[in-house]
Amino acid sequence: MLQSKIPATVITGFLGAGKTTIIRNMLMNAGGKKIALIINEFGDLGVDGDVLKGCGADNCTEDDIIELTNGCICCTVADDFIPTMQKLLERGTLPDHIVIETSGLALPQPLVNAFNWPDIRTRVTVDGVITVVDSAAVAAGRFADDHDKVATQRAEDDSLDHDSPIEELFEDQLTCADLIVLNKTDLLDAAGIAAVRADVTARVKRKPTMVEARNGEVPSMVLLGLGAGSEDDIDNRKSHHELEHQALHDSGEAHDHHHDHDEFESFVLKLGSIADPSAFVDRLVPVIEAHDILRLKGFIDVPGKPMRLVIQAVGSRIDTYFDRPWTSGEKRETRLVVIGLHDWDFAAVVGAVEKAV
Template identity: 30%
Template sequence: MLNKKKLIPVSLLTGYLGSGKTTLLNQVLSNQKGYKVAVIVNDIGEVNIDASLIQKGGNVTQKDENLVPLSNGCICCTLKVDLMKQIISLAQSKKFDYILIEASGICEPGPIAGSICMLDGTDETVNLPAVAYLDNITTVVDAKRMADEFGCGDALLNENMDEEDIENLLVQQIEYCTTIVLNKTDLVTDEEKKNVISVIKALQPKAKIIETTYGNVDVDDILSTGRFDYEKILESAGWIQAMQGEGENSEDHDEHEEHHHEHDHEHEEHEEHEHHGHHHHHHHHDEGEAEEYGIGTFVYQNVKPFSKQKFEEFVFAKWPKEVIRAKGLFWIADDPQTAYIFEQSGKQKTATDDGKWIAAFPEYERKQILQMNPDIAQAWHPVYGDRVNKLVFIGRNMDKDAIIKALDDCITDEAK
């Protein structure tokens, strides 16, 4: 149980390069409303430019020890330990009542959130002092960049990153947050802005969206919001909501994340498989707005395996350009033991080994798991067990029937 009374709250600020994070940070620090805020600024270069800009704004200074620059690395990976040390130090100094972290523009928010949550005292296996808790994750989104990328189709170009890496990072930053600041709305038309918001809501339907220019936001929307919940954020992304059938086919189950082959996992929804081995359903997160701008979500499901060759051909040669985001589980006939996670953001597509299906476990262990998890037992297929291809698609003006047919064409009966 998280006891917040003795812990210092932490707010994480993320967003791609040039989105306006530092401008927003300075706006917040100029209107602190009595908060004593310490700031940690991460920059991947040897010189922390953002820290210099914040000092120039006259809000915090390194001399007063309330500005901590973390340079030459990312706090989501190489500087993770340094970040935790600085949070502990600031919290134990008793000089501050809030910590605000500005992550580098190329940081993934998930690992950073995990590091901060290790300091809240809820995990007794972690030998770290309980000093802080994560209160809010704010992602700053450049409305103009989003309009160009998802609205007009123009490529995002950066000399240091591939286009597909940028698209993937933007999606991750939007999916893993509790507050979205849509910045630079003065640079897009009302139609483009509504278009962008429809995409954001499809990717992350649970976050609060704040529209602004020049990073102008109310402090209360960034600090002491109480919005972050570790369990809820893991299930808040649009693809997970669709996987769970929230909306048309909503049912109340726990643990619908994809790692359903693990021992303690509750299986996916209780719906029965149709006689031909698969079913599909379709729903929108924000019905009126989503329909108006062509944003749709659907789940493809089929218990029979993919042919590795045919699925790879679909993914790398026939992938529909209208798909913005796709994620889910699949299995292939050549390797029936292994559950794979497929993930796509923009042009980037990956498939990773996620361990064994429960059906591949030794019989005694499998029986034990099924006895302990009636949901899994109820959904168990008499031939394939818990093996399933279950993929969520989010996109604009998708030809759902064509995608389903293309995936059905990848199915084979030749499982080993």
């Protein structure tokens, strides 16, 4: 009998939606399945991979976690993802399941399509695409731009040839989903959750299953075993960019084939120890709001504490927790990755964050 294909789950979602938390919870409750993780981040500091390596799950050791930090996976499929998958499939002991966490800025469509690559298609199938949604961010209007204002700006400036990159990306990630997880519902009341459901539903022509979650807690039996075979349905999950390209192609107009991330920028900031992280967080909130920082995450060195402090900020919501002890070969320092839109004042952002220390 032919060996069954290895199922792979793609977990996508915008910056700070809670993808890593969901994966961490899944690993701790995977029912003994041996899981291989491929993690992609926007920026050079691999925070998510470090967090997952520290969770101590026996079914997913450090050797089973592969990090791709050369750019968003949707733009480096041929150069990074396919060779990584080929090496993974050459291992003596194969995983029971593969989980891929995309960058918060990645389009999932090119990644799903990569599973039609000849060397991969015969051995792996996309069990499902799971899109994680920050319900509180949706309720706050993060992805609901003023379309009349955008139309006016486009009429006045010929260089504005597309709608909000954030809103388009959010909708593209929803469009590709087999399962949508409305995360962080504990931050909303019943009316707020209902409004988020209506908002998300209105953005998707396809109608994937939708579940609610608090703190990224979704049973593994819900996340794994969807059996969607998503790579066979890729034509029904086209992104805004693909649909625009198709329309221009049909009209005979030239169009750039590549999706890029010129709308976004990131940098890694290395700081000294921070004696009072609570005060740092309080001072950081107005900095994030003033400079429209989309995402801030990393590790803080707290003097006198043997464990490193993880910091995760989505908008002005900031969480911190100690995850594991600093290792003997690890340099103790505060390292933060900051992500925002390309038109920010880089020097001002750096200066403001440093001043908050």
